[in-house]
Amino acid sequence: MRFDESVIREIHARTPIAEYIGQYVPLRKRGNDMVGLCPFHGEKTPSFHVHPDRGFYKCFGCGEGGDVISFARKIENLDFNDAVRMLAGKAGVELQPENPGAARARSEKEAIYEANRVAAEFFARALHGEAGAAARAYCERRGFSAATIETFGLGFAPPGWDALRDALAQAGVDPAIGERAGLLKPSQRGGWYDFYRDRLMVPTYATTGEVIAFGGRALADEEPKYLNTATTPVYTKGRHLFALNVAKRATQKDRTLIVVEGYLDCIALHQAGFENAVAALGTSFTDEQAAELRKYADNVYLCYDGDSAGTAAAFKAIDIATKVLEHAGRSVRIVGLPKGEDPDSYVRAHGHAGFQRLLDEAKPSIEFKLDPQIDRLGGGFDSPSAIARKAEELIRQMTPREEWDRWRVYVAGRLKVNVDDLRNSRFFANGANFVPAYGSAGVSGSRHVAAGAQPHSFEREVLSVVVEDPALAAEYVDRIAPGRFRNEVYRRVYERIVEQAGRLRETGDLYVLFAEDAAGLDVLSDLGRRDRSKTRQYGGADERRALLDRVVERLQLDDDKTRYQELSREIDRLYAAGQPVPDALRGEFDALVGRLKR
Numbered sequence: 001m002r003f004d005e006s007v008i009r010e011i012h013a014r015t016p017i018a019e020y021i022g023q024y025v026p027l028r029k030r031g032n033d034m035v036g037l038c039p040f041h042g043e044k045t046p047s048f049h050v051h052p053d054r055g056f057y058k059c060f061g062c063g064e065g066g067d068v069i070s071f072a073r074k075i076e077n078l079d080f081n082d083a084v085r086m087l088a089g090k091a092g093v094e095l096q097p098e099n100p101g102a103a104r105a106r107s108e109k110e111a112i113y114e115a116n117r118v119a120a121e122f123f124a125r126a127l128h129g130e131a132g133a134a135a136r137a138y139c140e141r142r143g144f145s146a147a148t149i150e151t152f153g154l155g156f157a158p159p160g161w162d163a164l165r166d167a168l169a170q171a172g173v174d175p176a177i178g179e180r181a182g183l184l185k186p187s188q189r190g191g192w193y194d195f196y197r198d199r200l201m202v203p204t205y206a207t208t209g210e211v212i213a214f215g216g217r218a219l220a221d222e223e224p225k226y227l228n229t230a231t232t233p234v235y236t237k238g239r240h241l242f243a244l245n246v247a248k249r250a251t252q253k254d255r256t257l258i259v260v261e262g263y264l265d266c267i268a269l270h271q272a273g274f275e276n277a278v279a280a281l282g283t284s285f286t287d288e289q290a291a292e293l294r295k296y297a298d299n300v301y302l303c304y305d306g307d308s309a310g311t312a313a314a315f316k317a318i319d320i321a322t323k324v325l326e327h328a329g330r331s332v333r334i335v336g337l338p339k340g341e342d343p344d345s346y347v348r349a350h351g352h353a354g355f356q357r358l359l360d361e362a363k364p365s366i367e368f369k370l371d372p373q374i375d376r377l378g379g380g381f382d383s384p385s386a387i388a389r390k391a392e393e394l395i396r397q398m399t400p401r402e403e404w405d406r407w408r409v410y411v412a413g414r415l416k417v418n419v420d421d422l423r424n425s426r427f428f429a430n431g432a433n434f435v436p437a438y439g440s441a442g443v444s445g446s447r448h449v450a451a452g453a454q455p456h457s458f459e460r461e462v463l464s465v466v467v468e469d470p471a472l473a474a475e476y477v478d479r480i481a482p483g484r485f486r487n488e489v490y491r492r493v494y495e496r497i498v499e500q501a502g503r504l505r506e507t508g509d510l511y512v513l514f515a516e517d518a519a520g521l522d523v524l525s526d527l528g529r530r531d532r533s534k535t536r537q538y539g540g541a542d543e544r545r546a547l548l549d550r551v552v553e554r555l556q557l558d559d560d561k562t563r564y565q566e567l568s569r570e571i572d573r574l575y576a577a578g579q580p581v582p583d584a585l586r587g588e589f590d591a592l593v594g595r596l597k598r
């Protein structure tokens with residue numbers, strides 16, 4: 001049985017190799033590796049290395065090495081199929097037999113991975129060789145340490161046309177595969193030539209450890225400055241994130257990732273100690289990249305260059321980040337670089353602490369988008385009421401409904417207007433929105449309360465009073481029980497106000513209380529609309545109490561009538577049966593009749 005390639009990939013992705021091997025071999029961290037005593041040969045000093053970010057292990061004593069599957073085979077003495085089945089079981093990966101088409105595609109992909117691996121090794125050797133002097137000098141100017149060069153597998157593509165081609169041929173890589181990998185170009189005279197020449201080479205690794213693409217940086221001012229792998233069978237532009245194979249380890253601490261535009265910016269951040277930086281790899285930020293981030297991070301910082309192109313890119317990225325990340329509960333913040341700076345220049349000039357300060361000051365994505373608009377509003381010639389109205393429109397367009405109040409507070413503070421002016425501005429905006437004074441629009445006229453049973457006439461009255469003065473809700477709840485409410489939304493609003501009465505100080509608190517309850521919010525805004533109209537209904541506490549007292553009386557009257565009918569039926573039944581009417585019953589009935597007459 002052959003397994004679909006995706007099964008193997010999923011096993012790699014879901015089985016951290018250091019953790020898995022760590023169950024058999026005690027491992028210690030040494031640099032980027034984990035080391036321990038080899039389980040496959042007897043030794044007293046550790047020569048068994050595990051590379052967590054590349055997904056393989058290697059013993060320098062006995063030569064054993066491979067991926068997590070080969071480790072499982074060897075240590076558990078299993079054949080390939082059984083090892084895959086076991087690891088798939090542990091990792092929760094579904095198994096499907098592979099079809100012949102998938103097998104062909106898999107073998108091509110494997111050949112491309114192999115070509116990339118050979119190329120990466122060749123480039124790395126070339127960087128340290130004679131021809132690599134200029135590239136080494138470039139790394140030095142960039143401030144890349146030997147450890148950084150090693151971690152990122154940086155290399156050098158020699159000048160000339162055939163150095164890599166010959167190296168691939170020597171390693172037995174079919175040049176047609178080299179072409180499929182984007183490493184070689186077909187020559188018009190037949191044969192192939194090297195695509196990357198005289199460039200610093202930066203490989204991109206899949207999170208499972210394979211080299212999937214390269215970026216080539218010109219060492220001087222040649223154009224193009226960057227030459228990148230186009231889409232190949234193992235690499236789709238816009239799907240992968242550079243350095244995620246390294247950064248995903250750092251996310252285990254705090255589930256935070258920093259996204260920058262360029263891979264050299266990203267490397268500079270890693271070297272400055274921000275090992276959770278990734279780069280979006282030569283494209284604008286995509287949905288797929290955001291979805292990839294979502295797997296590893298709860299907090300995402302987007303860091304774009306401090307120029308107009310960078311700002312434009314940030315705005316685009318925010319839309320994607322909001323859709324894919326924020327809607328999935330992740331936090332997205334925008335790092336503001338000063339004009340003319342990129343992450344590399346900034347971190348080199350200001351160090352780890354300087355860049356950390358930028359992270360600490362990063363704005364929530366909404367704020368980043370709102371701020372320029374607020375500045376424009378504040379700097380214009382609008383009247384305060386027009387400013388309030390436009391600001392409210394911005395908030396409603398640009399922020400999620402449950403956060404409107406939070407952003408009203410922010411925007412009002414920046415524009416020096418009243419929060420309530422924002423909240424209410426739209427009701428006065430034009431005639432169409434103006435709501436008639438209380439009374440002329442009946443309860444049933446409210447399209448907002450479509451759900452649930454038709455409310456009693458008092459339900460709205462009670463709510464509009466307690467919305468203005470929540471303390472009264474607690475005071476009257478014994479006499480006006482929530483169970484009296486026929487409309488469930490009204491009842492829910494009333495109940496919550498009763499519960500929270502002690503903590504509600506102003507009407508704005510109510511909006512926060514009902515942040516998650518869209519129907520409740522509709523009721524509130526509907527009530528608020530009437531309460532803010534020119535004829536304010538309730539002048540003061542006395543007037544509010546008087547209204548509630550009238551409701552209490554009316555409810556009492558309803559109760560009395562119901563009870564009167566019950567008692568009448570009971571007395572009639574007793575008479576008909578020739579039985580005496582108990583005194584208690586007669587006493588209650590008489591008292592009831594007395595009250596009802598009044």
Ligand SMILES: [Zn+2]
Binds near residue numbers: 039040060061064
């Ligand atoms: Zn060994």
